[in-house]
Structure formats: C-alpha cells, structure tokens
Amino acid sequence: MNDTLAPLFEPWTIGSLTIKNRIVMTSMGGTDLFGWMEKNHFDRAGAEFLLEVAKHDAGLVLPGCQPVYNPMFGQWLHKNKKMYRDLAAWMPVFHATGAKLFVQLTAGFGRSFTISPLMEALYTNPVLRAAAKPVMDLERICAAPSPSPNRWSDKVPSREITKPEIDQIIESFAESSRLLKEAGVDGVEVHAVHEGYLLDQFALKYVNKRTDEYGGSLENRYRFAAEIVRAIKRACGDDFPVSIRYSVESKTKGLRQGALPGEQFVEAGRDMAESIEAARNLADAGCDMFNCDNGTYDAWYWAHPPIYMPKNCNLGDVAELRRHIDVPVVCAGRMEPADAAAAIAEKRIDAAGFARPFLADPAWVSKLKAGREADIRPCILCHNGCFNMCHYKGVANDQDLMDSLHLARCAVNAETMQASRHYVKPTSSPKMIHIVGGGIGGMECARVLALRGHHPVIHERGERLGGVFVAAAQASYKDKMRDLLAWYERQMVQLNVDVRLSDEVRDITELDGPVVVATGSTPRTLPIPGIELAHEACDYLENPPAAQRVVVVGGGLTGCEVAYDAALEGRDVEIVEMADDLVAQKGVCLANSSYLREWFAWKQVPVHLETTLAGIARAEDAGLRVSCRHADGTTFVIEADAVVTATGYTPAPLARSGRGVRLVGDCNGVGNLRSVIWRAYDVAMKL
Template sequence: MDARLEPLFTPWKIGNCEIKNRIVLTSMGGTNLLGWMEKNHFDEDGARFIMEVARNHAGLVLPGCQPVYNPMFGQWLYKNKKMYEDLKNWMPEFHKTGAKLFVQLTAGFGRSFTISELMEKLYTNKFLRVVSKPFMNLDKITASASPSPNRWSDKVPSREMTVEEIHEFVDAFAKCAKLLQDAGVDGVEIHAVHEGYLLDQFTLKYVNHRTDEYGGSFENRYRFAVETVQAIKKVCGKEFPVSLRYSVRSMTKGFREGALPGETFTEAGRDMEESQKAAKYLQEAGYDMLNCDNGTYDAWYWAHPPIYMPENCNLQDVEHIRKYVDIPVVCAGRMEPRTAADSIAAGKIDGAGFARQFLADQAWVTKMMEGREEDIRPCILCHNGCFNMCHYKGVPNDQELSDSLHLARCAVNAEVMQWNKHYIKKADSSKKVHIIGGGLGGMEAARVLKMRGHEPVIYEKGSVLGGTFIPASAESYKDKLRSLLVWYRRQMETMGIEVHLNEEIKDTAQFGSDPIIVATGAVPRILKKVPGHERMIEACEYLNGAEVGEVVAVIGGGLTGCEIAYELALKGKKPVIVEMKDDLISQKGVCLANSSYLREWFALHQVPVYLETTLKEVKEDAVICRAKDGKDVEIACDSVISSAGYISAPLTEIGRNAYLVGDCLQVGNLRSVIWSAYEAAMKI
C-alpha cells in the first residue's frame, strides 16, 4: 500500500465507540437493512451488500437511510419487532469483520419527496387521494416546516406540519434507536440537518416561516434536531453514539436554484457563519459526530456530485467547520483517498466518506490496501444505475418504476443489488464465442463469458479496444470514464481474452454454429434533409479531435450535446446550443444532480440556448433555425457540431445463434450497454 494512504487506516473514536480505520461507507438509498419504499423487513440484499463492504475493510458502515415513518404503506419503523430480532441475529456475523455499524434514521423528505406523474394523479384527483392514503398519504409525507413548493412538482405542494406531528416523529426516533441498540447496532445517525430533507427544512430560513416554537429564532429552527438527539440519549443513554448527517452550507439561492462552485451569490439557506454556530450548538445538544457535505435538493449536485463537480468539492468547508467542534467530523463528496488521507494526517478531518464507489466495486478498499488500485472498477459518477431520478421542464421525476423502487444498482457493475438477476454461473460446456465489436459491450460480454468458462474471441475493426466509449470519454473532465476504459482493457489482458484488432466482420457465416455476440453499436443520425448538413461536424468526430472555430453551434441539447458545449466553454470557445425540445437534457436516465448542474452552469456563464428551435439550414458562417413562433433566426458561428442522436447499427446478416447487445440492439446509455452484455453472456 502507498505510504501516503496510511492515515486512512488508523483507529479513531466516536464517543466511546472505537472504529478500526477512517473509511466510512455513507448511506445510499437502496442499501437498507430494514427495507426501502416497501413494507419494512430485514432486507437480505441490503445485508449482503453491507456485509461485503465490511469484509472488505470499511471501518464504519452506514446502510441506506430508514424513514421512521415509511412513505409506502404508512408504517412506523418501530412497530415491526421481528425485523429487529432478525437484525440482532445477524449482527454477530457482521461484527466478526471488525467494522462498526450505525443505522441512519430520517424523518423523511418533506418538500423534497420525489414526485412522479402517477403521484400527481393520486394527489390532484380527490377520489384517488382518499383511496390511496393507506399506501401513500402524500399529504402527510410531503408536509414540511411551512407551506412550500415541492422540489419536483408544482401539483403537490407541502403543507405545514403540526406540533403534534413533530412530537410524534421525535418519539419515533427514540423508539427506533432503542430497538436498534438492543439489536446490537453500534450507533445511529440522524438524517438530517442535511441536503434539504425534512429536518433541514426546519433549519432553513427560506423554507421555515413558522411563528411557533419551531420557527423564527435560530434555537427554534434547530429545535426539531435538538429534541431528536435528546430523546434518543434519554432512552439509550449518553454513551450510545448518535451521529448527525450535516450540510455545512446549503449552497442554495432559493427554491429549485442552486449555487455552483465559485459562484458569487446570496445564500438562502445555511451560510458558513450560521454553520459555525449550528455545529457547536448541535454538539452541545448531544450529537457525537458530524458526517458532512454541502447542498440541498435545490442544489443537489453538492450532495451527489456529478463528474462536472471538482474532486473533494466539500473538503475545504468541512475542514473549516472542524475548527468549531470537539467531536469527530467526516467529509464526503467525490473524495479522493490520498487527499483524504492528507487531511486526516493534518488533523483537519477525522474520517473520509465514500458511497457509490462501493457499488462499482465492493472490494476497492481491499485492493487499495494490497496495492492493486489498477484492479479497482471505478465509479464514473453517472448516477445512471444508482440514482437516475431525472427532471425537466413540466415533468416531475421521469423514472421507471423499477428504478424508483430499486435504487443502489450500478451502471458499471451489473451484479450489485441484482444478484438474483445477474450472477456468474459456470457453463455446462465450454464454447468458443465470437464477439463482433470491442467496445464496452463487447468487452463486458467477453469478461462474463470467460468467468463462466467459455472461450470468447473479440473482433474489433479499430486499432484499439473501446469503440464509441473512446470519444464518449474524451472530454477533459471525464477522467473517471477513461479510468473505466483502462480497467476494461486490463481485464481483457489479465483474463487472457483473445482479441483481433483491425478486423471487421461483415458476415458471420464463417463462424459456423458457434454462438455469436454482436456489439457493433450505433451510427450517428445525419440530418440529410437539412441544406448544408455536410458542413457539420458529427459529435464523435469532434470528440476524436476534429478542429472547430471560436463560435460553435451545437445542434442538439441532450446530454451529449450539452457535455460537448460544456467542454467547448471550458476550452475558451463560445458554444451556442440549439434544441428542439422545451428544456435541455429532456431525457430519461439522467439524474437531476447531473442535469441541473449543466443547465445552471450554462445560465451562469451566459451560454446562448435556443429551446424549441429547429435547424433549417447550415451556411458557411451561420445556421438558420426555425423558432417556436415560426420565425427564422440566424445564428452566426464558425463551426457546427451535430449531436442529433444515434441509430442502431447491427449486422445485416446474422444467424439464429447470435445475440445483440448494447446500442446495436437499442440505443441507450452505458448502463443498458453493460447490463445487456452481461445478460447475453449469461444465456450462452
């Protein structure tokens, strides 16, 4: 192990609870021990994930947050006693790993509760609102500190919670904590004065306009959080550790409007001055640790950093707040292990929080300790498998129900939290399997086939493995994607997979009856009906190095087009985005944390965006577009990049023994490529 990493592997204490090292798995929805958005029970899948992380040398493990009042079916978490017995029976095996377990409890989401179109219908229809109450009482689960707009929908506003409801939640926290303590859990974490969840909404002046004992003054706004820890300590004893998930700064300009890194703005929520006071006040109330980052749901990219956010984006603020408390402080948010180790060694933080990297590779800490970092499958911060809650103009959370109910899956790791669906089963007999296409789909299929005992052979028409993922990972800020590409190429090498480069396969007849996997990807959609289309540079051509001028019109404001425009601006170019729809990145699968960053970045940096605008003609020094009002608009530019989407490109002649995977089957995203490749390899 690199000596610089050694501070990560020193012991520390939270109260009297000793933790063997400074690696903290922070909570992720979907990795719950007691169920998530379903009837509460001891969750075998969540337990399997938590155990695997603990066995791979995490020091402190926090499963997914548990609402003390379940939004689905209206259950109070303390009422199902059997699941606590199941947890108690499981805890001795967990403790054999040497890790400690804190269970995170939350009062819920309030105005941040994720609303879908179905929920809008349930709420706006009086009859449906009544009949749906037993399984989803939206009036109760979206209630907030004060009447306020929901983060996702204008149709489901939040009402003000009553004092009686607040007391009911405080009592529920205490009852749940006691049951967890009796089950052998090492501590609890309260979620949260963090991320704009319900408890945080009480602390934030732009949400809380109450005039009773839970609003107005600083002490009143933090009263809910204070009463919660006091109630827990009363029933569990002062020695039982209680951590607090804590946003140092809200980084929020107001409802549905965040503040970007480096932006000058007026803080609507908690600024650093208040945070300094609040951190000390919360410590005095009884909290034993602060588990920190920044942001709210209105500035979601701070709590769930996409790849556009800087590494260690919250570290400076967390190091600062550490000066104001005497309890341990953990920092999370795109943490880089060596930087975290340096901060710990300097006494600036006490622990380093990591989350989604554990989904990509549960053994990454073990590999880091063993000096095998090149074997770590990297998280690429896409949120596409774990948290693809997407939102755009006029549409609430646009997400498949399966995704909504089953979080904590991973785009680059098809197995995690899907072990009953994706798993390695040894083949009955070894077969030679020909794989046409050496992109990520082809390599994932080859990897799984090899693990199952088959003999995969890859045929790639290019000179290197990677396919369209090479341009897809080309932008300057996509280092994590390039790391994934390196990881896949290394897998091909270390597993001894036969690879033929510069060999294009047009006819599969030569392979006889051998099984075949076709992973030939997609081809760009060419706007041939647009006069002058030949003057445009296709998106992949630009990403592969084609030169562009100073002012660049990007035709297509989906994710690819917006990422290209972002890269152009970072390089000092002047992009102009032209999009047919009424919002940028108006597509499923792109998490709001990712899309809102780009939309707000373009607004802050005054990148011209033409919505509901259609390309009509490409000239030498301009594009002619048709605006929503039917009038033509001429946009001067030096170059034009076409990002109009892609069309599946399977081979024209394939036999019955062939399986199509990835974009040649159906144009999707990285998740659909990897998961479909895994599934095809399972069938052979």
C-alpha cells in the same frame, strides 16, 4: 499500499467507540436493512451488500436512510419488532468482519419527496387521493415546516406539519434507536440537517416560516433535530453514539435554485457562520459526530456530485467547520483517497465518506489497501443505475417504477444489489464465442463469458478497444470514464481474452459457433441543406477543429456535454435544441442535468430552445452561417466557425438477433452505459 494512504487505515474513536479505519461508507437509498419503499422487514439483499462491503475493509458502514415513518403504508419503524430480532441474529456475522454499523434514521422528505406523474394523478384527483391514502398519504409524506412548493412538482404542494406529528417523529427516533441498540447496532445517524430533507427544511430560513418554537431564531429552527438527539440519548444512554448527517453550507439561492462552485451568490440557506453555531448547538445536545457534505435538493449536485463537479468538492467547507467543533467530522463528496488521507494526516477532517464507489466495486478498499488500484472498477458519477431521478420542464420525476423501487444499483456493475439476477454461473460446456465489436458492451460480454469458462474472441475493426466510449471519455473532466476504459482493457488482459484489433468482420457466417454482435450505432443525419459541413459529436470530440465559435445542435446530454467541454476550453458556444428544456430525457439524474442547465445560465451560454436547425452555409469570411427556426416560425442566423450535431443515433447491427446470434450494446437499442453493460451481462449468462 502506497504510504501516503496510511492515514486512511488508522483507528479513530467516536465517543467511546473505536473504528478500525477512517473509511466510511455513507448511506445510499436502496442499501437499507429494513426495506426501501416497501413494508418494513429485515432486508436480506441489503444485508448481503453491506456485509460484502464490511468484509472488504470498510471501517464504518451506514445502510440507506430509514424513514421512521414509512412513506409506503404509513408504518412506524419501531412497531415491527420481528425485524429487529432478525437484525440481532445477523449482527454477530457483520461484527466478525471488524467493521462497525450505524443505522441512519430520517424524519422524512417534506418538500423534497420525489413526486412522479402517477403521484400527481393520485393527488389531483380527490377520489384517487382518498383511495390511495392507506398506501401512500402524500399530504402526510410531503408535510414541511411551512406550506411550500415541492422540488419536483407544482401539483403536489407541502402543507405545514403539526406539533403532534413532530412529537410522534421524535418518539419514533428514540424508540427505534433503543431497539437498534438492543439488536447490537453500534450507533445511529440522524439524517437531519442535510440535503434539504425535512429536518433541514426546519433549519432553512427560506423554507421555514413558522412562528412557533420551531421557527424564527437559530435555536428554534434547529430545535427539532436537537430534540431528536436528546431523545435518543435519553433512551440509549450517553455511551451510544449519535451522528448527524450534516450539510455544512446549503449552496442555495432559493427554491429550485442552486449555486455552482465558484459562483458569487447570496446564500438563502445555511452559510458558514450559521453552520458553526448550529453544529455547536447540536453537539451540546449530544451529537457525537458530524457526517458532512454540502447542498440541498435545490442544489443537489453538491450532495450527489456529477462528473462535472470538482474532486473533493466539499472538503474546504468541512475542514473549516472542523476547526470550530470538538467532535469528529467526516467529509463526503467526490473524495479522492489520496486527498482524503492527506486531509486526515493534517487533522483537517477525521474520516472520509464514500458512497457510490462501493456500488461500482464493493471490494475497492481491500484493493486500495493491497496496492491494486488498477483493479478497482471505478464509479463514473453517472447516476444511471443508483439514483436516476430525472426532472425537466413540465415533467415530475421521470423515472421507471422499477428504478424508483430499486435504488442503489450500478450502471457499471450489473451485480450490485441484483445478486438473484446477475451472478457468474460457471459453464459446463465451454465454447469459443465470437464477439463482433470491442466497445464496452463487447468487452463486458467477453469478461463475463471468460469468468464463466468460455473462450471469447473479440473482433474489433479499429486499432483499439472502447468503441464510441473512447470519444465520450475525451473531455478533460472525464478522467473517471477513462479509468473505466482502462479497467476494461486490463480485464481483457487478465482474463486472457483473445482480442483481434483491426479485424473487421463483414459476414458473421464466416464465424463458427455462437456470435455476439456489438457493432454499436450510427449518428442520425438531419435532412437539411449543408449538413455535410457539420461535425458529428464523436468525431468532434476525438478531433476538435480550431474553431472559436461553435454551435451545438442538440441539447440532450451528449450535446450539452460537448458544449460544456467546448466552453471550458474558452470557445464561444451556442446550443440549438428543439425541445423546451435541456437534457429532456429519461435516465439522467436531476443532480447531473441541473448542474449543466444552471452552468450554461451562469456563464451566459446562449441556449435556443424550441428551435430547429434549418440549414448551414459557408460565409464570406470562411466561417459558417447557421440558419435556425423558432417554434413560432421566425428565423435567425448564428455566425459560427464549426457546427456539431448531437441529434441521436440509430442501431447498426451487423446481423439480426436470431439462432446463434445475440445483440448487445447500442446495436440492440440505443441507450446509455447502464443498458449496454446490463444487457451484455444478461447475454453472456445465457450463452
């Protein structure tokens, strides 16, 4: 292990509890011990994932947040005693790893509850609303401190939560915590003043307009959270640790308006001065630890940082809070291990929180400790598998139901939380299997085939592995994607995969045995005059021209990322998009898409929505004239030096799937990295 990382592996204490090292796995929805969006029960799949993390040297492990009032079927968490008995039987197995376990409890979601189009239909139809109430009571689930618009939908508003409901929540926190303590759990975390969930909404002036003892002054707005902490301490004793999940600053300009790193703005939520006073108030109530980041659902990219956010994005604010309070502080949010170790050594924070890296590689801490950083499969901060709650203009949470019910899966690791579907089964009849195409899909297929005992051969027509992913990883901020590409290339070497570069296969009948076709896709070409003057997005990323004025045609994720990178380089960028919003596509998390939309607005990048490209022509000054047409038929021209098209792709299979032939990657159907990797894994397991 690199000596600079040593501070991460020093013991520390929370109250009277000693933790073996300073690496904390923070909560992620879907890694729950008592089920997620289903009837409460002891969840074996969640327990197995948590145990795997604990076996690989995490110091403190926190399962996914557990609502004390279950959104599904309206169950109170403390009522099902059997699951606590099941938990008690499992805890000695967990504790044998040397790790400690805190269970995170949440009061609920309030106006942040992710509304889907189906939920909108249930709520807006009085008959359906009444019929659905025993299963999903949206009025109860979405209740907030004051009447408020939902983060995701204008059709399902939040009513004001009542005092009797507040009392019920406090009681359930206390009783659930008592049962958890009896089951052998080491502590609890109150998902409280964090991310714009219900308890945070009570704390935030722009949401909480109450005039009773839960509104107005700072003491009143934080009263709900403080009463929960006191109730837990009364039920469990002072020696039972209680952590608070805490957003140091809200980074929020108002309802559905976040503030980006470096942006000058007026804080609508919690600023540093209020945060320090509130944290002291909560510590006085009995809080033993603050598990910190920043943001709200209105500024979601702080709590769920996409790849565009700076590394260690919350560290400065968390370290400042630490200066003013006397209990341990954990910092989470794109934390880099070396930077976390340095901050711990300097006593700026007490421990470092990590979440999604454990989904990509549950063993990453053990590998880090052993000096095997190159073997860590990296999280690329895409949210495609773990948290792809998607939102764009006119659409509520555009997410498949299976994804809503199964969070905490991973785009780059098909096995995470899917052990019953994705697992390596050794073959009883090893074969040579030819893979045509050495992109991510081809390499994933080869990796799994090799682990099973087959002999994969990759035929790649280019001079290196990676396919289109090489271009996609070119942007300056995409270091994690370059790390993933390097990880795959290393896997090919370690598994002795036969890789044949500059080897173009034109006819698969020349190959003996099973064949996997992974030949990707081809860019769509717009049938407009002058299109030959444009650069396709991947070509532009790999060989950007010396162009100051750049027009990007296509405002989906690819186009927006091309425009973002060009703007970061100091180019003058304009975006032309035929839809009525940027990144109007399923599978892209709101944390990712809202960052891009708000960044372009902040930097005043011209965005032409509901606009199509009509033609490109050379200008007299050697530049280009880009003709565009609004949806109402009006036209305009943009002067440019380069045009980049990001208008989609078409599958380009070398051969059709059939007997002895399988398709993986975009040649099977254009998708994202998750669909490529999961499909490749499935195919490799069936050969």
